[in-house]
Amino acid sequence: MRCTYCLGLNIQKLIDYAEVEFSGWYVPKVSFYQHHPSIHELEKSADGGCDLCALMIHAFKTSKTDDHRYYASEDSDLLSAIKDWTETSSIRISIQASHIYTATPLEGTLMLDLLQISAGEYKETSSDPDESYLQEPPTVFLQLLTPLDLSLKLGRYDIGRFKTDIDLGSESNVLIAKDWIETCSNHHQGCPSPDPTSFPTRVVDVGTSDDAKCRLLIPEPGFISRYLALSHCWGGPIENVLVKKTLAEFQVCIDWDDLEANFQDAVTITRSLGLRYLWIDCLCIVQDDFDDWAAESKKMADIYRNAFVTISAMSSPVSSHGIFQTPIEVENGPPPAVDICLSGDNRTTVSVAAFSQGDKSKAEDLRLLYMYSPICLRGWCLQEAVLSPRILHYGVSQIYWKCCRGFQSADGALPGNLFPENEFYPALSSVLYSDLARDGDSSTIAPLNKRMLMDEFYELVNQYTKRKLSYWKDKLPAFSGLAQKMHTAIGGIYLAGIWSKDIRRGLCWQKEMSWARHASTYQAPSWSWASTNDLVNFTNPDSFADNENLTLVGSDVELVNENNPYGAVSSGYIIVRGLTMALWRTLGTISQTELELTTDLGAAMWDEPMFEGDSLGITMRHVCEVVDEETGDQSFFVEGVEAEYRDMLEATVTGLEDIEAKGYTVLLVSKANPSEEDQREGGYCIILEKETEEDVYRRVGFLSLSPYPLTRFEGWKTETLKII
Structure with missing residues (x-):
């Protein structure tokens, strides 16, 4: 039985409050929906069967006090800390947007996808007016979600993000990926042509059906076709790689059971997208042949640049881990999602859900993945990401897309706070893709700005030095693809990482x-x-x-x-x-x-x-x-x-x-x-x-x-x- 306060709540009412007072990620001081008068009453309502109150209590309970530095460290969670207060803990609800930055006004907001629940009021931190500032009340968030096939709007605002399938290999995720690829390939004038100008020395032929055998293909000279490339973390030695001894054997068949989990998933992705050829470094470069490794590593820039799409095993720390991952289930998982009305005069609803890992601070987004995921900490993977014109990223809870036009995520998040900054290099792109201009139209590629290109080079070096290598002797080789592609435009002599010019x-x-x-x-x-x-x-x-x-x-x-x-x-x-x-x-x-x-x-x-x-x-x-x-x-x-x-x-x-x-x-x-x-x-x-x-x-x-x-x-x- 839903309580009176929750029955009176709808999204339009929260937007009306926001139009009076709104600031990105701040709790409103005067314009909000007044809910239960205390945390104790909220908990009582949840125990009495109100499903929305139960979601709020779950959010407070799964938010640890470590995330709120001004609460007692001896309390095990935020709910316990608030219940021990002597101050007021009245529950106040407002609406927020996850894609905006701190203090963004409502005019800069396009999607509203969070319920912001606070307990208590702002308070002065000191009796000295010169030292005091207003401290926000403790706050938690719930998600607003819609089905993948349903977009909701109120006025100019999109309401909620799409509920994604945590099975990253599911048909719904394949359809999302195909839509991104088709849109970029056929409609993005700023993106390079999807057709390659060269083909790798070797690729894995995954066949044309799910039960086909994989084999190593050494194409005839002049052979050209679309292919995928895999960007991944080795995470240590890989047992079954291409060596001189297995070169002939792999051309007949690469046994499925001998493939690492990452490679099996990459093959599955390739087939599901309707492609036949896949490039994986340790299966396409002879690992015990120094000359072959040197020759093929020199081609790395063209291999990733010409790939139709690069599969990024973003959250997989080792090859045996797998690309298709399932989020870790938390103890005492969240209550099921509930529905609330968009407005008071219609029955259209949006789902309200807790975050799968509890607190919002533990939710996955592409900005954090670019900062902390295993692949973004590895040196070799930087040039793979920069050189690839189209990337299909696999996180833990959803898939993401990157091309020259920007980022997308399966949940429909908008550009801003949830996506990384400074991950596009327009001057370098003009160098990389000048010969991949769509239909030979070079106007789709930005003109070269040499000063900007040098700035981008030094920014890339800075980013590169934040990453690790399994073998530090690869310090220059793992950056060589970028240097090679920049050299013609920069001119002069390349001197072990710096330019004579x-x-x-x-x-x-x-x-x-x-x-x-x-x-x-x-x-x-x-x-x-x-x-x-x-x-x-x-x-x-x-x-x-x-x-x-x-x-x-x-x-x-x-x-x-x-x-x-x-x-x-x-x-x-x-x-x-x-x-x-x-x-x-x-x-x-x-x-x-x-x-x-x-x-x-x-x-x-x-x-x-x-x-x-x-x-x-x-x-x-x-x-x-x-x-x-x-x-x-x-x-x-x-x-x-x-x-x-x-x-x-x-x-x-x-x-x-x-x-x-x-x-x-x-x-x-x-x-x-x-x-x-x-x-x-x-x-x-x-x-x-x-x-x-x-x-x-x-x-x-x-x-x-x-x-x-x-x-x-x-x-x-x-x-x-x-x-x-």
Whole structure:
């Protein structure tokens, strides 16, 4: 028996309240639907048989207090915490939209798909008006859902998202995927042609029926057909892969039982979409043949670029896990969904449901999958995602789509908060798909913007360094497809991850976290971002001075395989000419007077710690200048520490007195443009450590100089250095 409060509730009434007061993800202060006067009355109604009250109680009960930092940690869940209050806990209901960002007004909202249930009122956090702010009441959410074949609207608003089938291989999900593919292939003018311009060396032929045998196909020269590609995490060794011994055997039959679960599901997807050919790396590249691996990895860019659709096993951490997954059932699962009316004068209803994993914070969306899913943490998979024109993503609870026109999800979510940002690279797309323009019409591909292309390159490097590789020796190979496709447009020489045409910005990478330790096993020259497995970012070139401060005189990179100029390297050097200054790295303390005089000089971003146990301490380490008293020119830099930091180190680290000062060379890569407020120049430098060989150096850090008197650069020395 539904309670009086729930009987009086409908969606139109909530929209009327929202038109008086609405702000994305905020609880309204004055305009809401007043429900039961307390959490206790709500629970009593739920126990008495009100199905909608029961859903609300379930939402409060499955929301842990950890998600609401202002509640008692000893309570096991949010419901218990609220019931222990002495404050009012009146239940108030409003409507919200999951696709919008915080504080978005109602005018920016197109779909309303959440019931927002709060308990209590806003309250002041402090009696001091200067320190106090209004704290929101505890809030939980319920979903508004409609069947896949039913779209509901009230005025200009879509109401609810579609209820999806958690069986990702179901016929309904296949129909959704087919619709996305057909729409993109036949109607998206901004997307490249679905017809390939080349075909892989080998593919898996999955046959034309569900009971057909799979086999390895080595096509005749000139053979062209649409094919799918699989992007997946190996997650460790795979037992049955293509090797020299099985090459002939696989061309006859690849036994179904020998296929990993991911591959079986990929075959099933290929067949269900009406395709016959599937490319899987470990079944189409001879894994124990170095020459074949080198040759095929060089083709990786074209393999994914030409794929009709790439299947992304997004949530599968290992090959044996499977693409078709079932969400984990939570203990004491949610009550069944219930219906409420759209308005008071008609019987059209929308379903109200709890989130399958309890709290909304545990619900799946593509934005979070792009941040945390297994495939988005793996290095090889970045270029696979960027190079693929069409991707069919498989999450845990639903399927998703990406093409040049944007994202879609099976539940019909709208663009915004539920989809990732900055995952499209228009300049790179113009390079990738210029020869795949629909019907030869190049107007469907955006014109090339070289400056934007370079910005996208450095953004991709930053994203790439956030990912892991099973074998760090693949640092450059796993990025080679992107570099290969960009090279013609950028020009110059590709030097182990940086471009000769943009040498200044390429050298100006720095650590993003505590350190950028250089790999113990050689991966790249010290001046390349590929020399570290830690996160790096790059200096914004907008602040670079127009004049060329550093000149590339010469370079050489030794490749592991001469057939792949973008792959692994065994050694390399650059010879550059520029301004230099000496720098001493010390643990000496800086006086307050020195600190006041030099605090704006800059900060040294060392790649590696000075000693074991060294902490970051950038804010307590400062670069000071030592000036020749006779000439007024700068003689050298000294990095010292504040006395407080030295005392802290001595209390936690032994043997500091044995750590001697060490000398380095600072190489100016680029001066920085003066600002309107400050007509002095700053600068961006790399810090070099001298090798035993004369004039041969190794990069050990980055130095950013704050606004710096022009005359001081006169004390710097012009040198030609070889950096390895």
